[in-house]
Structures are given as C-alpha cells and as structure tokens.
Amino acid sequence: QVQVVESGGGLVQAGGSLRLSCAASGRTFSNNYAMGWFRQAPGKEREFVAAINWSGSRTYYADSVKGRFAISRGNAKNTVYLQMNTLKPEDTAVYYCAADSRAIATMNPIDYDYWGQGTQVTVSS
Numbered sequence: 001q002v003q004v005v006e007s008g009g010g011l012v013q014a015g016g017s018l019r020l021s022c023a024a025s026g027r028t029f030s031n032n033y034a035m036g037w038f039r040q041a042p043g044k045e046r047e048f049v050a051a052i053n054w055s056g057s058r059t060y061y062a063d064s065v066k067g068r069f070a071i072s073r074g075n076a077k078n079t080v081y082l083q084m085n086t087l088k089p090e091d092t093a094v095y096y097c098a099a100d101s102r103a104i105a106t107m108n109p110i111d112y113d114y115w116g117q118g119t120q121v122t123v124s125s
Contacts, residue, residue, distance in 0.1 A: 002026035002033075002114040006097045009119030012087055018121060020082040022097030024114070031077035034105035036112060039093035039121075049095070050082060051105035060105055065091075087123045094118040 008020040024033065036051035050071040051060045059071050070083045080097065098112035106112075 002029045002099055004097050004099055004114050004116035006095065006116040006119040009095060009121045011122045011124065014087060014089055014123055014125050016087050016123070017083070017085045018087065020084065020095055020097075020119060020121075022080045022082075022116060024078045024080075024097075024099045029078060029099070030101070032101075032103045034100040034103055035071075035073070035080040036098045036100065036105060036107075036109075037071060037080075037082045038096045038098060038109055039091075040096070040118075041090075041093040044093075046096070046109055048107040048109065051107060052080060053105045054103040058105060060107060062107075084121070087121075089123050089125045091121060092123050093121060095121050 004024050006022050032054045037049040040046040052071045056073040068086045072081050096118045097116045099114040100112045
C-alpha cells in the first residue's frame with residue numbers, strides 16, 4: 001500500500017504564490033513512480049494540473065496553469081512540489097496529489113493508482 005499526503009494549501013490573494021508539497025510512502029512505493037497534481041473546484045469535475053515522470057526529466061501542464069505553475073521532485077524522489085505563482089481566483093479548488101506506478105507521467109486521472117486526501121487552495125480577488 002502507498003500513502004500520499006499533501007500539504008501547503010491555504011488562503012492567498014490574487015497574484016500571490018503558494019507551494020504545495022506531497023510525500024508518498026509505503027512498502028510498495030518505488031522511486032520509479034510518476035506523480036501528478038489534480039484539482040477539483042465545487043461543482044466541477046476533477047481536472048489535471050501538472051505531472052512529472054519518475055526521474056523529473058519530463059513535466060506536463062494544463063494550459064490554464066502553464067507559465068504560472070511549476071512541478072518538481074525532491075532529491076528523495078518520493079516528494080513532489082507544486083509551486084503556484086500569479087494565482088487567480090479561478091485556481092481555487094481542492095488540490096490532490098497522485099502517484100502512478102508506471103514511470104511515465106500522464107494527464108489522465110484514471111492512470112493514477114494512489115491519491116491523497118487533498119489540500120484546499122483559496123484565492124481571493
């Protein structure tokens with residue numbers, strides 16, 4: 001089993017920044033896992049935000065966050081970060097971290113095996 005825990009959410013004014021962290025652990029977790037961030041706003045479906053492959057050499061972003069958000073992996077490889085800059089009110093959502101046992105990152109939530117509980121991000125106008 002793999003546990004995924006997010007942290008770093010909060011309330012920020014429009015134009016501000018937040019950094020989300022995610023740590024994965026467990027007997028079956030491998031540093032070969034790809035990791036991704038998704039978000040879900042009230043009344044909307046869960047949507048892809050960003051993903052990173054196992055080595056950190058490839059990253060993918062939703063068009064809505066490209067140029068503002070950056071995903072990265074920690075040195076320990078079981079941690080992943082989402083640096084969010086120039087935040088907008090429409091970025092308000094619960095942000096979820098997910099782990100994919102395959103090494104290649106994808107944008108499809110169905111491909112991810114393990115999910116965190118989510119962390120709330122609220123951007124005020």
